[in-house]
Amino acid sequence: MKTTSLVVAGFLAGCISLVGCEQKVDVAGGVSFANDVLPILEANCVDCHDIAAEGVATSGLNLRDYDGVMQGTRVGLVVAPNSSESSALYLVIAHQTDPQIQMPKHHHDTLAEGTDPSLTENEIKTFQNWIDQGALDN
Helix, strand or coil, X not given: CHXXXXXXXXXXXXXXXXXXXXXXXXXXXXXXXXXXXXXXXXXXXXXXXCCCCHHHHHHCCCCXXXXXXXXXXXXXXXCCCCCHHHCHHHHHHCCCCCHHHCCCXXXXXXXXXXCCCCCCHHHXXXXXXXXXXXXXXX
């Protein structure tokens, strides 16, 4: 009985320690645009997708703020609230499109200018969760 209790306690301790390593998302409030999504955009996307930058000149997509993200490109919206699988923004950062249009630009090894790193799995998951939770301005 004592050995079984120790095994169960060890198993539970292991599970608890693994949970602590995962990305923390406030379940009650979900993913926050201001606190979770915008910092990723600022660190990885805004250099090209700001008012006077190449990405805005090419596509019209301004990722400086919530309004710009939700406005989309000259050809249409890039976020379909509640459906990451229907959102171009998610698809291009999650490597589910042609490598020539994946973002950040030129992160694929086969491209000549392979300099910009891809977003991390946690960053991509943050976008997916934000969109699937309604793409709120929170």
